[in-house]
Amino acid sequence: MDGVRVLEVAQFTFVPAAGAVLADWGADVIKVEHAETGDAQRGLSRLMGMPVGSGAFAPLMEHPNRGKRSIGLALEQPEALEVLHELIRGSDVFLTNFLPAARRRLGIDLADVRKINPDIIYVRGSGFGSAGPDSEKGGYDSTAFWARGGSALGTTPVGYDGLCVMPAGAYGDSLGGMTIAGGIAGALFARERTGETSVVDVSLLGVGAWANALSVGFAMLTGAPPPRQTDSNRARTNPLVGNYRTADGRWLVLAMLQPGRYWPEFCRHVEREDLIKDERFATAEALMKNAAAAADIVQDMLASRTLTEWVTRFAGMEGQWAIAQDPWEVSQDPALRANGLIAEVIDTDGTRRELVASPVQFDETGTQITRAPQFAEHTDEILRGLGKTDQELIELKLTGAIT
Template identity: 30%
Template sequence: MTGMSALDGVRVLEIAHYIAGPQCCQILADHGADVVKIEPRTGEQGRRSWPMHEGDSLYFAANNRGKRSVTLDLARPQGREVLHDLLRTADVLVTNYAPGVPEKLGFGVDDVHAVNERTVVVHVTGFGRTGPKSGWVAYDGIVQAMSGLADMTGSPDGPPTVAGPFVADNVAALQATIAVLLGLAARERTGVGQLVDVGMLDGLLPLLGHHVAASATGHAPTRFGSELPTSFCGLYPAADGWVYLAPVTPRMWARFSAILGRPEWAEREAAEPRWRVHHRAELNPVVTAWTRERTTAEIVAVLQDADVVCGPVQSVGDVLADEHVRERGMTHDVELAGGATVPMAGPALRLAATPARPGDRSPALGEDEDAVLAELGYSAAAVAGLRSAGITGAAGPVDTR
């Protein structure tokens, strides 16, 4: 280990709200980047988003640990002057404001590169910066609905279903993170930054994988619940919960059949490939009867010992208590602005030589602006003048209604 993280020395300016932009920048911060979050004087919208805990937004805290918060009124020329001073030090600018807003407030790509041509500008929007829907406003559920994901999710005889977590937002955050890294890598060769256009809808299409190609064959993908139309797998009730079983290979199917006392199933599958898929309706009641008589722990122990893929269905609480998750360090305690400490999901990537260093605080609104402005050469008097003029400084408590 070097004691360094992968992005040490990289300065990122974040002018973003809600999830996609902030989550991208939190990943960058976890890996050493100095992320300066520029917020309106009333705070970014995520600070007002539920759930709340002792007056602080857990929604906000889950996407903003390890950053430094500065407030600026970008609608005023003096605020833009301060922003331009920050841009002169920036390797990256990340925003997920609607198309046209960056240009209106002085941080469009042309504005940025007029100040610092080396800055990589990543702009996340619902539908991208071009195309007939580029001006549409979007939230996660809208993008899930329009991507085909909702149409493919849920029971075959039920309605389209939007996934519980904010899949579109978080996939866009991951795509934006990749965009930052690609932009920085390209800059190593060219010496200049570039604009990277990240669309939330664009980001979900690759998740559909082979289903995109399959649609060209006349077999459009449909909802199939927890099962797969091409394999024998799915959710089954246990005595104390649910398990997911996936004996998908021939060897797994043979072992699974033997465990259930149905060796003839393996023989039928060997004689007639995909027999188990075609006869799922007959097999499922037998499998269900077997799983209902056993606890999830018993089922998993027996099948994992036989190298048959399976696992319990866990609640979020179960996941947090899972000894594997805990040993992997996938939870990380974060102090909220008000002082309370709560568990959050930790960094998912483990770099052997340059490990992540996740921050342990979610910043209070504007708490770092004195230090950040001093680093730019602003005197204490100059900072006080900006604050008295209403250019910077938190404008009262954040409204969480």
């Protein structure tokens, strides 16, 4: 993306996360923040019961904003809007998640932006899409992606007295941001080949439905929702697909979709070779017929040893399995680190920190990332790039048009 300029008028994580991915890929991303308050997300102090950051380093801001430059503009002022228009003229992509009413009020709707730069790719991230009854309505990933998109009920077992919540902050926002980045890449490619520009729309609801596409597809096929999962969390016809608790209360997730193929190997690794010839499990058909009994045996076996012991015993096993990891364990996952998917970044104090890298990798090379900008950190630099003199900068600051 070297040579591509993205102008981002957005806040929180959905949409800004797309800008972060494009910055990871080399684009020059200019983040427009309100001249007084900045991105509203800067005002959050806690998330999921934890402080959002440590000193100058806040993952809540770093994750969706790394690699960008920040300018503070009071878009409600004519002088600031003139600056924005200059930035629009020199940009390839205009990226926003402002609601339609705000876009109209500020003069940054599609027609407004295209009037200034007819070749710009206009990108809207929304809660529920640009058409339909909720096109003017805002949404967060907890509502549009998780609840309305089907994941909340889809992850909640039958009989559970409650509703499962998202496993992480900005869960749908991050997935949506990557989706938007892919859409922008496609639009840039199309413009390069055809000379035609595009309007790109991605909604949190659409991303949520895509994530649940198989369940939604089955529902449309049958005319009713598919059965919800039960507390057993195991496949009814395959004992080697499901979640099993270990002696120390940890969880192993087995996903060996060909039970006949993997059952003998599994039995050898758990030191129960007698089960290979057990007539109840001796063939794939018998194993599937007696899956419930086999699953009970597997649970009893796995509950007899700790997670560490099973990791050692499963080494070299062809069948697919995984540990249910907590966020710290994910951060230390050897596969992520071997592939450069945990990236180092230097914060404003010069301290070495780490962030999760965006998952797309080019030429087997880990992504090199830089920190997120401080609020309005690059205002002067960006405006000087537009040819503004020091006197003009002072005048704009005195009017409150820029920070």
